[in-house]
């Protein structure tokens with residue numbers, strides 16, 4: 214094959230559709246010098262977002278990367294690689310070189326969400342629905358926990374794991390329930406490893422998780438800005454931007470963060486397919502995660518899974534800016550306290566008793 | 568000029584590959600250890616960090632411990648640079664290059680340690696300003712990335728300029744490199760303080776969150792670093808034609824002794840604060856020194872370190888003993904190991920135990936971690952060996968550009 218032909222072929226292979234909808238594009242594969250027999254039966258489907266757009270410096274790298282990926286995918290055409298592999302390669306490249314979520318335009322956010330859905334389909338045969346619903350104006354989420362009501366059943370823990378697609382292998386849990394001695398509010402003397410029948414006479418129960426601090430130390434320390442506070446007060450992690458240094462985990466005074474030490478394992482049938490980019494979508498190996506106040510639910514107006522699951526009604530979640538909300542009532546009328554107030558982290562998580 | 572540069576690098580590599588049988592055995596064993604490290608790292612890459620002993624409770628371990636310690640070693644090069652270039656002490660000028668070599672190899676180890684500690688190393692480009700998102704000046708880790716790379720650049724540039732001049736048979740122009748020397752002196756202090764602030768800036772961890780941490784880092788670094796350099800110098804003195812003046816040795820030994828004394832005073836005041844009236848915040852120290860609720864993995868280590876530290880410091884304070892070369896070497900090695908344990912595992916790990924909500928989970932490194940760490944240490948030694956070999960070759964005049972190359 215002459216060099217000119219080769220160049221022509223690569224050029225035509227790079228002519229992807231700009232929109233991310235999985236439109237099919239006819240490949241020049243069979244029209245050129247490659248004999249039809251070596252081509253896959255269906256014309257290759259290619260989906261790409263980075264090409265033919267105005268690009269930033271980063272995207273330019275992504276483009277170069279994508280180009281390599283695409284060229285590779287193209288040359289693979291004659292090697293009878295199926296279209297899925299090509300999709301996977303191209304999409305993975307673009308995913309790898311995308312920006313920090315905070316810096317993306319709304320359009321880019323939409324594109325990456327589509328790519329993630331597509332990749333889940335081609336890689337794992339999962340049909341998922343990833344949302345990028347932004348925060349609503351006039352909303353600041355907060356949480357209250359009634360320590361006189363909680364009986365330590367841990368239904369919340371189970372619901373949380375299921376809702377948020379946490380790694381089953383390492384038994385990762387966002388929520389800890391501490392069994393505490395009556396008369397001692399010191400969390401450090403509590404026991405979160407109990408496995409006996411509850412409630413026990415003379416004990417009370419107190420749950421912890423990420424408290425979504427207003428002045429969160431975990432955010433300051435992140436060297437790449439992979440974790441931040443959303444306008445509605447939820448502290449989130451961009452799983453695709455986190456480099457896994459675990460500085461935030463060292464900085465959290467409440468042990469609110471969890472790390473994916475291996476690749477998370479979730480049985481396909483247990484996967485929660487209603488997902489959010491900043492919430493319960495599948496995490497990769499070597500990235501940080503944490504409670505997101507069930508962002509995939511609460512931004513749609515639902516309650517977090519733990520609140521729904523609690524049989525005793527110890528958990529209250531709501532909008533702190535709404536004067537008529539239950540959470541506001543609790544904060545204004547009950548004797549509330551927060552953990553380690555002296556650190557100035559301003560958790561949006563209050564404890565109270567009746 | 569480019570031609571000459573090319574020859575310089577080529578000659579340098581060739582020169583590094585010349586040597587006795589012993590030298591080669593040394594090189595080959597280092598390469599073998601690096602191989603073990605690479606193999607171990609390949610396991611970690613494919614399985615994830617779950618092959619290490621780290622957990623959500625103790626989320627930094629052997630890697631970050633070593634990182635912390637070797638930042639100190641890198642900073643300590645300043646103890647040779649200061650007298651050599653700023654006080655114009657002629658004896659030190661000759662050995663200053665060795666100090667810079669130590670700094671370079673220590674920094675390479677540091678950067679490797681942070682990199683192998685990352686969960687997603689393929690995403691390090693996120694750290695590059697503009698291309699990624701560099702959270703500076705907020706994150707102390709961003710500062711650390713900045714100062715470590717800057718210090719590495721300085722310590723590569725200065726010796727390179729000096730050696731390249733000597734290679735061409737010229738004197739290096741001090742006016743040209745002096746500003747960089749001055750900068751590197753401040754920079755050395757900065758890398759160590761910034762690394763201390765990485766820990767001291769976390770109110771979540773009372774064990775680290777104290778104002779003494781920075782100064783104590785410096786004191787222990789200025790003890791362990793020169794101690795290490797002293798050992799290197801006497802190895803060179805013994806095995807090469809590069810003779811070290813006795814004055815250099817005894818001056819450096821004095822530096823080690825004083826720094827070790829200051830370090831010990833600070834250790835004493837830390838221990839006083841933690842144990843005179845122990846509070847909730849003393850749990851980590853209690854865990855480290857005496858064990859907590861039956862968990863005491865670090866207790867034997869810290870007492871070994873402290874006893875070695877005290878013995879070495881006391882003996883180094885006695886003039887007669889310090890002047891005896893053999894004893895001095897023994898004490899230097901002892902002090903080095905003591906501070907390695909104390910500044911490494913003894914500082915990083917207990918900061919995580921108990922967890923901020925009071926749970927105790929202990930840590931011990933796995934074979935994979937030990938393998939990777941050994942590989943990085945060997946890599947550092949290899950870099951040091953090659954740099955020092957070339958520097959000595961040039962300084963002794965056995966390795967110079969021929970007139971015909973120099974034009």
Ligand code: SF4
Pocket residue numbers: 422423424425426429430431432448464465466467468469470503558
């Ligand atoms: S609880 Fe911890 S992880 Fe959550 S916002 Fe506060 S500091 Fe960050």
Ligand code: SF4
Pocket residue numbers: 434435436437438439440450454455456457458459460461462500501
């Ligand atoms: S682990 Fe991830 S989110 Fe946490 S500080 Fe490091 S890069 Fe940021």
